């Protein structure tokens with residue numbers, strides 16, 4: 001079975017490619033390398049190009065016998081999406097439509113889509129269940145929710161079966177140290193703390209210490225990237241056997257505060273570094289914790305990495321990334 005992985009040169013996409021390969025799937029990556037890395041594409045055939053390019057997609061679907069598509073190409077910076085929503089709707093929605101239409105044209109009917117906890121906006125209860133209200137508060141979250149809705153319509157009208165995975169806070173790296181988190185610019189908490197531990201940054205700033213949480217800082221649900229990858233393969237198997245469109249939260253189900261994560265990094269790395277307390281970052285919900293019961297029950301998914309292992313694997317990779 002051959003899987004086309006759009007965005008397979010990126011952080012989560014590359015981990016999925018590696019696991020697909022290990023589990024016997026053939027992999028074709030399409031990626032424009034705007035944010036991904038050529039060295040991350042070692043787990044399959046690599047096509048350099050953009051999913052907005054219909055002719056290229058035609059060629060890919062004609063050249064390889066693609067059975068399913070996994071889609072990881074997206075812009076992911078919430079702040080930027082507020083300032084430049086067009087960029088987000090163009091890439092995350094319009095280009096996704098181009099990809100979906102190419103799939104229909106070539107009769108490929110299985111699609112796995114990277115969605116986000118941002119579709120819930122400011123959650124009204126914790127942990128968050130899949131059927132809780134979807135009220136995204138920024139163009140990034142809206143762009144992902146629009147595609148989720150498009151996918152319902154495409155199932156009804158064209159029989160295109162899809163799984164939408166709503167990621168919570170992806171983190172960690174593969175133990176091979178061949179791939180890992182390397183965003184440019186980096187905005188995510190754990191790699192930024194690791195940069196402080198490596199003195200790449202002077203300090204880590206805590207965005208807000210006056211939230212109504214146990215220590216005043218935001219609570220997040222960190223999930224290891226290989227646990228996400230495992231869910232994608234289980235999702236693909238489910239799609240093929242059940243032929244049912246569905247959506248799942250992917251989070252560990254446990255929440256840790258920003259302060260706790262910083263303390264855990266100090267413990268794992270055995271490095272002390274400066275921590276600064278600054279104002280809140282606009283748009284951050286106090287709590288984001290997944291109820292992952294549905295993925296456990298229906299997909300048999302069982303996340304294996306706890307926070308310590310997530311940070312340890314991220315640290316191992318980060319030292320390679322920063323060449324320290």
Ligand code: UFG
Pocket residue numbers: 076078116117118140141168169170187188189190192204205206207208218219220258281283284285288
């Ligand atoms: N944080 C800091 N200092 C930093 C960076 C982050 O205190 O230097 C805090 C943030 O304020 C937040 C927490 O660490 O409370 C986690 O922030 P990240 O940027 O790492 O991740 P988010 O929780 O903002 O992002 C996640 C998903 C996004 C999704 C978003 C929805 O990764 O895909 O939740 O709010 F859009």
